[in-house]
Structure formats: structure tokens, C-alpha cells
Amino acid sequence: MKAYSKEQIRELDRIAIEEYQIPSVVLMENAGAGAARIIAREMGAQKSVAIFCGKGNNGGDGFVIARHLHNNGMNTHVFFLGEAAQVPVDSDPGINLRILQNMKIPIREVSDVDSLKEYKDIWQNCDYVVDAIFGTGLCRDISGNLHTIMSEIKSWNKKNIAIDIPSGLDGNTGEIYGVILPAELTITFALPKKGFFVQDGPNVTGNIEVVDISIPKELVEKL
Ligand SMILES: NC(=O)C1=CN([C@@H]2O[C@H](COP(=O)(O)OP(=O)(O)OC[C@H]3O[C@@H](n4cnc5c(N)ncnc54)[C@H](O)[C@@H]3O)[C@@H](O)[C@H]2O)[C@@H](O)CC1
Numbered sequence: 001m002k003a004y005s006k007e008q009i010r011e012l013d014r015i016a017i018e019e020y021q022i023p024s025v026v027l028m029e030n031a032g033a034g035a036a037r038i039i040a041r042e043m044g045a046q047k048s049v050a051i052f053c054g055k056g057n058n059g060g061d062g063f064v065i066a067r068h069l070h071n072n073g074m075n076t077h078v079f080f081l082g083e084a085a086q087v088p089v090d091s092d093p094g095i096n097l098r099i100l101q102n103m104k105i106p107i108r109e110v111s112d113v114d115s116l117k118e119y120k121d122i123w124q125n126c127d128y129v130v131d132a133i134f135g136t137g138l139c140r141d142i143s144g145n146l147h148t149i150m151s152e153i154k155s156w157n158k159k160n161i162a163i164d165i166p167s168g169l170d171g172n173t174g175e176i177y178g179v180i181l182p183a184e185l186t187i188t189f190a191l192p193k194k195g196f197f198v199q200d201g202p203n204v205t206g207n208i209e210v211v212d213i214s215i216p217k218e219l220v221e222k223l
């Protein structure tokens, strides 16, 4: 499987958005809808899923996934690692967050391990964890409350499905930024990332599925 750097993939996204004029929210919709189809297939008869969303675009993908899985009849529980009110309303994650709020899907805010434990009745009954905490934007060590929250989620040993990249993994080097959520399955967007195949990558990525988010084929062929 040929792999690409974070910079190459970011540049691909940029050209698709700025030159081909594909709205970034359309790319996010394609990413989330494609991932949701794979997750629904993986889950089969198991119906409960906890989706952990971070504050960046990876979290935005998580919001799209939540909408589609909810519409599919799954018991879909959304946890947001931060304050929902601080997500810019016109950003792509903000747009998708608002749709969930309009659908009256609860967004449970998690600021530390104690707030996560308050929701134990919910997550302990979930068969799957969808990890939409960090994607290609992770650029430094994970510390403080985020570190303890992710360590707690990791300790549950549930079936983790990573969105784009297992949170904590560097998409280029395969190094771990302090803590990692190892995945059974990584659903990655557009192209596989180099970090999946080097250093710790192969131990934490699990099976890899690539979702086409409608990047023009001519662009990919030029890489
Ligand atoms: N831009 C695009 O065209 C698309 C992006 N997509 C998704 O967007 C992701 C990339 O989104 P972003 O660039 O917003 O990045 P992330 O969603 O990975 O979020 C990074 C955010 O966390 C912060 N951060 C980085 N390291 C941190 C640390 N150690 N502790 C705390 N905060 C930290 C960053 O400042 C940034 O605000 C991709 O992985 C993919 O999932 C998809 O929706 C497809 C289209």
C-alpha cells in the first residue's frame, strides 16, 4: 500500500478546496458518511457506539459519523472533549455540531476523567468506540486532562475504530505523542498515511480502510 505524508495530503485537500472549489464541508461530509458506512458494516448487530470528538476537523468528521449512525438506527452517543459553545459556529465542525443539536442528539462534554466517569452508565454499554479526537493536526505531546481522558478510554479495551489516524499517532513518523488509542480498524481519508507503516504505526493502526472523499483523481495521480 503506497503511503503519503501529512503535508502531501493537506496540500491535496487545499488544492481540492481552493482550486477545484469543492467546499471543505463537502469533503467532511464525504469523509464522515463513508466512514459511517464502514462502521455500520463492522458493528453488524451490535448497536451501541460511543463517538469521542475533539475540537478540530477530526472531531467534525465524528459529528458527521454520529448523524449517519443515528439515522441508521444505532444507539449513538457523542462525547465532546471540550466546550461545545467554543466551536466556531461557521467552521465545518461547528456546522455539523449544530445539525446534531438541531436533531436533539445530546453532546456530552468531557473536560476531565471525573466528567467521563459521570457518564459511565452510557459508555460501559457501548460495544464500539469511535476515535475522532485527533487527526493529522496533532503536532505536540498530549498532556494534562486530554492525556488522562485518553488513557482512561484506552483502559476500557473496547473495539476502537480510528478516524483518519489513531489519536496520538504522528501520521508521518509513526511516533506516539505521549498516549495512543490503539485501533482495531483505521478508516483513513483519501490516502494512507506514512506513519501507519513505520515505528509504532503497525502496532496501533489495525486494519486500514481508505475512504474516497472526492479528491479529483488527476490530483492524486500527480503525487
Ligand atoms: N481539511 C480537509 O480538507 C479535511 C479534513 N478532514 C479531517 O480533518 C483532520 C485534520 O483536522 P485539523 O487540522 O483540524 O486537526 P485535528 O482535528 O487533528 O485537530 C487538531 C487540533 O488540536 C490542536 N492540537 C494539536 N496537538 C494538540 C495536543 N497535543 N494537545 C491539544 N491540542 C492539540 C490543534 O491546534 C488543532 O486545533 C483530518 O485528520 C481529517 O480527519 C476530513 O474532514 C476531510 C477533509
Ligand SMILES: [K+]
Residues within 6 Å of the ligand: 058, 131, 132, 133, 134, 135, 162, 163, 164, 165, 166, 167
Ligand atoms: K482520530
